[in-house]
Amino acid sequence: MGLIIAGERSGVGKTTITLALLSFLARQRERVQSFKVGPDYIDPMFHREITRRPCRNLDPVLTSPEYVQTCYSRHSRGMDAVVVEGVMGLFDGVPLQENTAYASTAHIAKLLHLPVVLVIDCSRLSGSVAAIVQGYATLDPAVTLAGVVLNRVGSDRHLTLLQNALESRSIPILGVFYRNPAISLPDRHLGLIPTDELSPLHPFFDQLADLAQTSFNWEKLTPLLSPSSVEQGTKNPPPITKNQKPTTNPRIAVAKDQAFNFYYQDNLDLLQDYGAELVFWSPLTDTTLPPNTHGLYLGGGFPEIFAEALEANETARSSLYHAIQDGLPTYGECGGLMYLCNALVDLNGDSWNMVGSLPTTTQMQKRLTLGYRHATVKEPSPVVQVGQRFWGHEFHHSTLTQPPQIPLYSLTSYRPDSPQYAEGWTLNNVHASYLHLHWGGIPTLPQQFVATCGQFASSN
Structure with a gap:
């Protein structure tokens, strides 16, 4: 077909x-x-x-x-x-x-x-x-x-x-x-x-x-x-099997607006398959997180284009900061990572305040970082476990002024002589990385994230 x-x-x-x-x-x-x-x-x-x-x-x-x-x-x-x-x-x-x-x-x-x-x-x-x-x-x-x-x-x-x-x-x-x-x-x-x-x-x-x-x-x-x-x-293998859904169905807020819109539909589907209720919200225009939020998904996008508006929405940043301080399970990917930092410095050298949950600043640059990366998990997060290995993809024009003291991943590319390097943050129930992941090949990741959010829902 x-x-x-x-x-x-x-x-x-x-x-x-x-x-x-x-x-x-x-x-x-x-x-x-x-x-x-x-x-x-x-x-x-x-x-x-x-x-x-x-x-x-x-x-x-x-x-x-x-x-x-x-x-x-x-x-x-x-x-x-x-x-x-x-x-x-x-x-x-x-x-x-x-x-x-x-x-x-x-x-x-x-x-x-x-x-x-x-x-x-x-x-x-x-x-x-x-x-x-x-x-x-x-x-x-x-x-x-x-x-x-x-x-x-x-x-x-x-x-x-x-x-x-x-x-x-x-x-x-x-x-x-x-x-x-x-x-x-x-x-x-x-x-x-x-x-x-x-x-x-x-x-x-x-x-x-x-x-x-x-x-x-x-x-x-x-x-x-x-x-x-x-x-x-066309081959028609059986569908991916799903484990039993959690007894508590957590509400996961998904950032969706002009600044954050890089999502694989399969990732969103898998979260729902494993029992999550998805609620879309905007860091640009909404003043707080949706009520009864038990988890947060900050996808990629263009926070650098909308940095001024993101800074201006101080109530949203404050709401998110305090929720993360209270242990809200959070998954930030590329643009989401950038938003969670202290600040974002654009190509003009102007600095804009971001959420402040990660003790580092995003610095925009002309050089493009691009390519598939093979990740080995070094530290646990709300999404991954130590020792897991999978492929992701980097695609960004920024870098961080302060690297993580305890990195989430060890990354390497597919090239045989490619050096390993540390990347990603995991602290205070936050998973933040430049690495874009498609969960279709690694469904244990959305399953674990939903389970972590469910535990948070049960305890709050």
């Missing part, structure tokens, strides 16, 4: 093509489920805005190949159309398990037995497009290249040159999109600007749907989206 939209490299317009496809399918009132390959948070926000269904991340590093198959099968069931957006170039992955393309779009296509539609940036191409298509079609015989989308075509004459070059190939052209600066999306230091910060997007999505209607070859594309085309190849 479904297809994968891949790029021949990053920056070819893969996301715009995917959004155009989703916009047209959603306009037909079809049940559309989308997925995103890799750890990205922002592209799935756009998917969800269009389909009105949570986009699911498919990342075998953060989870496992088996979880990717389970997740895809579970959420594709009963859909009219399924679209997977790839990551970077088709074969760009990480060198794990003797596979240089591990976690790449090609890897996911093989795991799920899905056909690939390759997006090509044709702005500086004519006859050479044939060599590109030939190479991508034959590099890995296990990857099925169903067709190509020619993007950023300059003119009808340019299109004729591209069509002539591809005429001798057996790969069909499934779409042609002409160069159009009006359909670009704004971005900044961590990628696209999240949907919550943009003006109403529906006119833009309507424009994309109109474009998709005339730009795709629907006669050839539609069969690839239908459930019968590849369903027989």
Whole structure:
């Protein structure tokens, strides 16, 4: 069921093509489920805005190949159309398990037995497009290249040159999109600007749907989206088993606003599966935590963009500080870690007061810290136990002025010569780290967090 939209490299317009496809399918009132390959948070926000269904991340590093198959099968069931957006170039992955393309779009296509539609940036191409298509079609015989989308075509004459070059190939052209600066999306230091910060997007999505209607070859594309085309190849492992829910169902406050919006839907689902009641609140606009809060989940996002407003909401910061001092189980991830510090210093050198639960300051910097990290737990927290090992992902433009005296993790990357380094805070029932985690492959973590919150609820 479904297809994968891949790029021949990053920056070819893969996301715009995917959004155009989703916009047209959603306009037909079809049940559309989308997925995103890799750890990205922002592209799935756009998917969800269009389909009105949570986009699911498919990342075998953060989870496992088996979880990717389970997740895809579970959420594709009963859909009219399924679209997977790839990551970077088709074969760009990480060198794990003797596979240089591990976690790449090609890897996911093989795991799920899905056909690939390759997006090509044709702005500086004519006859050479044939060599590109030939190479991508034959590099890995296990990857099925169903067709190509020619993007950023300059003119009808340019299109004729591209069509002539591809005429001798057996790969069909499934779409042609002409160069159009009006359909670009704004971005900044961590990628696209999240949907919550943009003006109403529906006119833009309507424009994309109109474009998709005339730009795709629907006669050839539609069969690839239908459930019968590849369903027989998709594995359907049993769902993840759940332990007995706690006798006390704790209320976990989840920070959700323009400053904090990096959450994997699967993480939120798992918390609920294990018995938690989720209550969403805003550190930007709410003055206190929700009543009867037994735990706090501070996800990633852009506190550096909204530092002035976060400082200005002094009552929220005070409420949170005193709740943490009273032992409220707290999980802070990347942006959440930054908010829990004493202060945040932005790129202009301006300092903004934050919650003050961690004795350190966040300093923004131009250098990007990026990549998968293998974590070994060194100290217990409300979420982890000593000795646990799992993969996470770092993606931030900041550092801490004071490292933790007793670090939560020992981290290393997938590179063989990568040095280990200490990271993460655990004190006063707080778990705070730059490391983004997808709990799908490590369900003991949300289970432990819910149990810790349940204990707090029982004692208060």
